[in-house]
Amino acid sequence: MSSLGTSADSSSEAQEPQGLDFRLKGSSLSHRLLLALILITLATMAIFVCIRYFITITSLEKDLATRAENIATRIANSVAPSVWDIYRKSYDRAFSQEVTNAILEAEFRDPYLKGIVVYGNFGHVFMELYKDASGELVSNKDLLEPDADLEGSYSAYVAIKNASMTTGNVRVFLSSDPSAKLIRDTLLIEIVQALVIATLFVVFLFFAIQKVLIAPLRELQLADAELKRANQRLETANKELEEFAYRSSHDLRSPLASSIGVIGLTKELIHENELSEALDCLEKVDTALNKLDRLVLDILQMTEMENMEDRGELTDLTHLVQESIQSVEHLKESKQISFEIDIESEPLKLHRIRLRNILDNLLSNAVKYSDVQEPLSRIRLSARTENDQLVLKIADNGLGIPEPYRKDIFTMFTRFHPRISRGSGLGLYLVKKSIERIGGTIHYAPLPKGSCFTLSIPIQNQGED
Known part of the structure; x- marks a missing residue:
């Protein structure tokens, strides 16, 4: 759909169940403990x-x-x-x-x-x-x-x-022959008794050790795994923060620096009574400041997204999509675009505000990076439910994403069509972060002409917030 995408293989991957390795280790430890108890008990019995x-x-x-x-x-x-x-x-x-x-x-x-x-x-x-x-x-x-x-x-x-x-x-x-059978019978009875007692002992001891040692150890392992995940998330957030600080300061300074230079030139042109050229310079200043404004707005949106408390609410998906389409109709490129909606879904309990932001970003990109050479530009939105998941697809026949850049599709401050780009490069980054916040995933796939984004979003039960 839009040109802000990247590789067919680039997508937010669903994270594997965390702590699985520790659960396997805990299970393996239990099995080894049970085997050790059986062997020790058998040896003792023998x-x-x-x-x-x-x-x-x-x-x-x-x-x-x-x-x-x-x-x-x-x-x-x-x-x-x-x-x-x-x-x-x-x-x-x-x-x-x-x-x-x-x-x-x-x-x-x-x-x-x-x-x-x-x-x-x-x-x-x-x-x-x-x-x-x-x-x-x-x-x-x-x-x-x-x-x-x-x-x-x-x-x-x-x-x-x-x-x-x-x-x-x-x-x-x-x-001693008369005692031989008696000895055999006695030993057989004792072996059976020992086996029964040993089995009960092993079962009792196994569950006792499980409760006293293994269960707390497993909880400790899971807590350690959660701590490691939290540290990893914190480390990732710190790296993103460093990159954001560096990139945003550069992107903020660039239009300011160019505006300051152009304003100085404009003053000279006004003194020389070159009003026409001075107006051209002011147009450039206006463009640079608008770009700066969009960047600031995107940064504010990112901050709001981090702090947003979006409770699930019953959402008419068709109506929500229509609202997002209306939000991009002011863009001049939208006049040449045909929107197709194919939604098979009853009202669902979803994170409505975040989903609306996601749709606005994706539709805005699809419109901005439509192919003006195409006789008819199309954007198709389809949705269906699968196993308590809402699967939403947004496909277009626009410019698409050049293959060398697809690996960076969800990286912040990434622009893949710099000559026609008017955005901050934060759009798809914000989309990915938003969808991860609600437990969903997003996948990008190139089309023969254009792009396709597939979103998988969990549907909340009526009792959930």
Whole structure:
């Protein structure tokens, strides 16, 4: 549309969500914390289970050793009379063996008992009894399974005494097999219990740490991010202020200096009675002072824009556009321009005053920099709503913006058609600042003939100010 634009790629970019990096860092920190808690808890649980297993096995071994000692002692006391009879070469040996056998069989009610051997006083085997894999009792070790390992069992060796005389010995063998399933079941229950407790502990600890440490840290990170953004905005504002002070002082001094020089020349021409040339000089002074006046007005507008409190109000966009068109009809170029309005929108709650200033600037530029060589100059304004946004386009078939200058389209004091420029170079800069103040964006795109500006402006809800 107007020649005060710049590159198709030059536009005010919508800022990415600030603090996103910190939110990602906070999320990553939470994930790492959760993983660390899980690993620590699993390691602790594994150590706990191992300790429990070691304690259980140690206790079992001690219990079996004690059990073996008690069984051997009980058998030794029970068979002592029978063995004493044998020792005395009793003729009632068969009866003694039957009694001893009955005593041994009775002991095998103990599920851990695997074998019993009763030795005579000279170390010979008086009687032996074993339990095979099927639970049957056999009287000879050779009848056991080939893989039966009595020596690997828990055993006890107790002397058979008659008064103070040793008449034989008893050896018993115990197996830990009945405890194996019990140990496995116990460990499985303990593992399940540990997993449940560990899960509850991890969840509780995770949320507790989240509340106590992570949440405040995230708030601190977001506050730090906001502080950095504020510092960045302040630094940008300072740079703009420095540039503005330098450029504005130059632009203010230039028409004053030229006016002073021309006024001096005018005095000389009046003294020489060259009134016609003196009038020409005064015309130049008038032009320079008008230029200075426009610059001062633009500076005042910029100041007003910074301090403006523009609350949202229900706005008839068609009526607002028509008002802006009327505001530029006094320009001589507007007589040759056809305005086209295509607005598909009901009244919306918008920042009306700022939007009016934006439209006035853009339409004024489109009119001033229309192409006088064009048979019919056109300015088209269209609007539609998309996802709670008002999308407004202003397109023209004017002079456009030369490609080398498009990168500076929204820079202050920028003029792209100096030969015909009558502005201060602040127009598009003010437009960009205004639209950013209301949370919108502006994009410029060159057309085959002319320019197009696309504005995206947030629509306020009825309850918002």
